[in-house]
Amino acid sequence: MTKVSPVRRNQSAYNLKCLTAFYGLPHQVFCLALSTLDRFITKVKVQPRYLSCITTTCFYHAVKCYQGIQSTTSLEKLIRVSQCDCRTGDILRMETIIQDKLRAAAPDADSVTHLTLLQIIIDVFRTLSGVDLSNHLDKMASKLVMCLCHAELLDVSFVMVALAVFSSHLQTLGIIEPVAFSVVLNICQIADRDFISYQEEIVKFLAVNYAAPSSLPKLQLKWTISNRTMAKLRPGYYGDTGLPVIPELPYEGMERSITDSVESLDDIGDEDDDVPGTPTAEDFNHHFSYPNSPSEPSPLSNGLSHGHILTYADVVSGRLSLYAHE
Secondary structure, eight states, X not given: OXXXXXXXXXXXXXXXHHHHXXXXXXXXXXXXXXXXXXXXHHHSOOOGGGHHHHHHHHHHHHHHHHHOSSOOOOHHHHXXXXXXXXXXXXXXXXXXXXHHHHGGXXXXXXXXXXXXXXXXXXXXXXXXXXXXXXGGHHHHHHXXXXXXXXXXXXXXXXXXXXXXXXXXXXXXXXXXXHHHHHHHHHHHTOOHHHXXXXXHHHHHHHHHHTSOXXXXXXXXXXXXXXXXXXXXXXXXXXXXXXXXXXXXXXXXXXXXXXXXXXXXXXXXXXXXXXXXXXXXXXHHHHHTOOOSSTTSOOTTOSSOOHHHHHHHHHHHHHHHHHHHHO
């Protein structure tokens, strides 16, 4: 008997769902990987600490079955994304163990999954009733994936789950075909009483979990970095903006800007001077003597605001302090 609890199994199913969405793969890959996982943890006594490695291995094997021998999925990248805390050799060895334990039951590209049965039910229903629901397969597959992520709903056969999802979607569309659906139930050898009780459970579950998906907690892939890796990371290594390096001597650029500002002051204060000179103390008192009353105009009030006068005063005083140090 397996040691994996239903909660851990559901968490692994959600991880498979996240990996399928991350790589943009169809629902068939998820169903194939989950079928492999369920069969393995049912047949083999699995320790919970190995469950993440087994889950990643089942997904990797399902991707190879879907894409063929020439799979484009990098195993190294899959290990980083899934954060299974194992190496490439561990995944390959676990894949061999799964194939040996399952033997003939090991899934491949032609394995029958819940989604395969759902597609067959849609085809049979179209033949009996003439209603084509092929364009609704993706929505029904999303509902099926939601149900498969909860082990509490999987105590019945594969075809029962697929039929319940199909029937709930028919109710959503308002399609009523009792004769055709009864024939489908007879083909699947399912009693009406058993199906009705299970269908009510599926409808209640989908009404809570699928009708309002925004209310459910969303799983996010999180990167876990060790302290040793953090110590080796260089700040700004991946964020190089290409901007020039700021000089370490702040007074070099400051003195140049002050000189330019003082020269502009000379041009404003004395328009007759062709060559700007260094301001003296008298120039300072002349240009920046503040009026005693609001009626007295300032020498620089024409064309300059009060904020400009204060700025130039600070510039000239800073320039004079530099000369005092020299």
